Amino acid sequence: MAISEGVLAELRAVLGSGGVVAGDDPVAGFVRDERGLLTARPAAVLRPRSTEEVAEAVAVCHRHRVPVVPFAGGTGLVGGAMPVGEREQVVLSVRGLDRIRSVDPADFALTAEAGCVLTDVQQAAERAGLYFPLRLASEGSARLGGAVATNAGGSNVLRYGMTRELVLGLEAVLPDGRIWHGLRSLRKDNTGYDLKQLLIGSEGTLGVVTAATVRLFPLPRHQAVALLALPGLESLGPLFALAREQLEDRLSALELFGRTGLELLLAHQSGTRDPFDRPYPRYLLVEATAAEDGAGLAAQLERFLAEAVERGLAADAVPALDRPQARALWALREGLPEAEKRAGGAVKHDVSVPLGSIGAFIEAAERALAAAFRNVRVNAFGHVGDGNVHLNVLLPPTRAPEVSPLVHRLVAEHAGSISAEHGIGLLKREALAEYRSPLELELLRTVKAVLDPLGIMNPGKIVK
Numbered sequence: 001m002a003i004s005e006g007v008l009a010e011l012r013a014v015l016g017s018g019g020v021v022a023g024d025d026p027v028a029g030f031v032r033d034e035r036g037l038l039t040a041r042p043a044a045v046l047r048p049r050s051t052e053e054v055a056e057a058v059a060v061c062h063r064h065r066v067p068v069v070p071f072a073g074g075t076g077l078v079g080g081a082m083p084v085g086e087r088e089q090v091v092l093s094v095r096g097l098d099r100i101r102s103v104d105p106a107d108f109a110l111t112a113e114a115g116c117v118l119t120d121v122q123q124a125a126e127r128a129g130l131y132f133p134l135r136l137a138s139e140g141s142a143r144l145g146g147a148v149a150t151n152a153g154g155s156n157v158l159r160y161g162m163t164r165e166l167v168l169g170l171e172a173v174l175p176d177g178r179i180w181h182g183l184r185s186l187r188k189d190n191t192g193y194d195l196k197q198l199l200i201g202s203e204g205t206l207g208v209v210t211a212a213t214v215r216l217f218p219l220p221r222h223q224a225v226a227l228l229a230l231p232g233l234e235s236l237g238p239l240f241a242l243a244r245e246q247l248e249d250r251l252s253a254l255e256l257f258g259r260t261g262l263e264l265l266l267a268h269q270s271g272t273r274d275p276f277d278r279p280y281p282r283y284l285l286v287e288a289t290a291a292e293d294g295a296g297l298a299a300q301l302e303r304f305l306a307e308a309v310e311r312g313l314a315a316d317a318v319p320a321l322d323r324p325q326a327r328a329l330w331a332l333r334e335g336l337p338e339a340e341k342r343a344g345g346a347v348k349h350d351v352s353v354p355l356g357s358i359g360a361f362i363e364a365a366e367r368a369l370a371a372a373f374r375n376v377r378v379n380a381f382g383h384v385g386d387g388n389v390h391l392n393v394l395l396p397p398t399r400a401p402e403v404s405p406l407v408h409r410l411v412a413e414h415a416g417s418i419s420a421e422h423g424i425g426l427l428k429r430e431a432l433a434e435y436r437s438p439l440e441l442e443l444l445r446t447v448k449a450v451l452d453p454l455g456i457m458n459p460g461k462i463v464k
């Protein structure tokens with residue numbers, strides 16, 4: 001849908017003619033979401049190259065009441081970056097803001113712009129001998145601005161926390177076009193409400209993140225990885241306790257997947273091989289990392305594996321003997337979304353429950369789904385060390401309205417969350433309205449109304 005020529009002319013005056021893609025120009029990539037569930041056609045795609053250009057473009061949109069949808073890597077899984085709604089909308093891509101502004105080893109901090117691809121941020125830290133720990137299977141495409149806006153999690157949360165815990169400061173353009181300069185690197189700063197935390201995880205509804213200062217850590221030069229075959233889910237709890245006790249704060253990942261997942265990989269991912277000589281119902285990938293003392297780390301992991309098997313918590317265990325073997329074990333876990341896609345897709349759930357309830361929750365969900373849908377297969381996997389399970393039901397994604405309410409009800413019964421790390425966007429908005437209390441929903445709307453009284457910043461996402 002076209003927006004008025006007058007508005008486009010104002011936007012071109014700010015961004016240059018190459019900075020505004022409109023009309024019949026190709027807007028591929030901005031019309032279909034990552035999962036292929038939604039399609040949209042933005043009135044225009046804006047491509048600013050600096051914070052000032054973002055601010056001026058947003059100010060034009062604010063003056064003319066044109067809704068703005070921030071867009072970074074486009075890997076979000078809940079339709080948050082899709083320009084869908086009753087009003088015509090423009091997409092504002094931050095990909096042109098792609099500079100690493102500074103790396104400060106003395107401060108263990110790095111400042112990068114919102115359009116930097118996560119792997120570029122990781123590499124910039126590594127060049128300074130340091131580590132940026134945000135690790136997602138989408139890290140080659142997802143951008144820093146998108147990760148901040150979704151409070152991304154991933155496979156390192158157990159040790160380093162969510163994006164929320166990694167961000168020290170932010171720079172953002174507010175819905176009226178003003179720039180908030182909050183790029184501080186302080187670890188301690190109790191000067192009123194923590195404004196950056198409002199923007200982190202706000203999914204583009206409160207402003208456009210243009211840059212972030214993030215925490216860096218000593219580079220974990222040594223890595224020890226193993227895959228455990230579990231007799232059943234009841235051993236998860238004692239295994240968590242044992243892993244924490246034996247691997248202490250070197251423990252960096254505990255990732256679960258099941259036989260269903262491994263069979264998907266064997267069928268749809270060429271080169272996959274079963275690391276064990278017989279099938280097991282569940283598998284747990286364990287990773288520990290350390291900056292120093294690789295031999296000590298390997299010995300620690302070995303002790304953990306030996307005790308896990310001796311106590312009957314694991315039926316078998318395969319340690320990775322070198323980096324390629326570690327990568328091959330990780331590829332099993334990380335290949336699951338792609339294998340699922342190739343197998344025809346799934347009704348996906350990204351949920352969390354308290355650590356002590358994970359096994360009971362997965363089993364209850366599998367039982368309930370088997371009773372409700374004949375011959376259904378469930379691919380339950382995820383960052384279980386954080387209580388996060390991707391409980392994906394191998395049915396066409398269009399069947400979500402039948403399947404998801406059942407899963408979400410069980411999540412609520414286990415005191416969990418219907419969105420652990422992917423956010424709400426468009427696809428989980430109705431579920432959010434059901435599972436957050438009226439007071440919580442009122443507070444969310446109040447924050448939105450204060451920061452964006454005209455409702456132009458990514459309207460219709462998270463709450464209506």
Ligand SMILES: Cc1cc2nc3c(=O)[nH]c(=O)nc-3n(C[C@H](O)[C@H](O)[C@H](O)COP(=O)(O)OP(=O)(O)OC[C@H]3O[C@@H](n4cnc5c(N)ncnc54)[C@H](O)[C@@H]3O)c2cc1C
Binds near residue numbers: 079210
């Ligand atoms: C294979 C695969 C694996 C994944 N694994 C994980 C995982 O382990 N953990 C996890 O948390 N997520 C995961 N994701 C989801 C996704 O990669 C993350 O949500 C990621 O943070 C999105 O970043 P993006 O740059 O692609 O954002 P986009 O998809 O472009 O946008 C996501 C949301 O953020 C908003 N937004 C984007 N940029 C800005 C900005 N600069 N300012 C304000 N708002 C903005 C958008 O409007 C939208 O609401 C995975 C996705 C895929 C495809």
